[in-house]
Amino acid sequence: MNTTSISPIIQASNLSRTFNTEKQIVPVLKNISLDIHPGDYISITGASGVGKTTLLNIIGLLDTEHDGDMLFSASRIAIVFQEHNLIKTLTAEENIALPLFAMGVNKKERIRRACAALSQVNLLEKNACFPSQLSTGECQRVSIARALVTNPDLLIADEPTGDLDSMTAREMMELFSSLNRELRMTIVVATHNLELANCATQKYLLKDGVLQKIDTNNSNQVDVQIECSDIPDTTKSNLVPQSPYIS
Secondary structure (H helix, E strand, C coil): CCCCCCCCCCEEEEEEEEEEEEEEEEEEEEEEEEEECCCCCCEEEEEECCCCCHHHHHCCCCCCCCCEEEEEECCCCCEEEECCCCCCCHHHHHHHHHHHHHCCHHHHHHHHHHHHHHHCCCCHHCCCCHHHHHCCHHHHHHHHHHHCCCCCCEEEECCCCCCHHHHHHHHHHHHHHHHHHHHHEEEEEEECHHHHHHCCEEEEEECCCCEECCCCCCHHHHHHHHHHHHHHCCCCCCCCCCCCCCC
């Protein structure tokens, strides 16, 4: 889908982010610019600790300690984390309905929308199950349903397949592709998973603090660049304090 003629819902211009260590300032992001249009499906790959989560958290308004400009026309942003972060004492349906409760949606409508979101991730029959009764993959699907229930303009996913086995990870890939293709949902995902990265219609590499667009006509480019994941994780170590925003 060509979205370049549509006004972006997110415009990031010259984003920079640094973290203080005991001895120096570590630049994590360097003058990054990125436009996100309705219907885009963007993947961001790169080494562990390079700053993928930092970038996603800036886009998702979780990190405001940055230089550069962010312009938003998106009214609602939802985030799926690598850890599903479900509340153990709530059922799948109740976990999904929780954002709607915070929005003041009435109980009947909360239940209806939670069940609809569960259907989208093929888990309606698990609506009354607690997280302890679900597999890791099912918990992650519930967390995706929780993000979908608010009908977001933008879905951000941070390593959504990181803790999943290959079969379940493939199901997640198919789900994201389906959401983008059938619902035209705008998705930005950070991942080490080469297959998931290649599902996106726009692919980027974050390396040395710089965001580089990957040539989608060069099928080998992602394969080569993703091998940078064995680079030492310099942005996580010796941070004072340790930041939760570093990927």
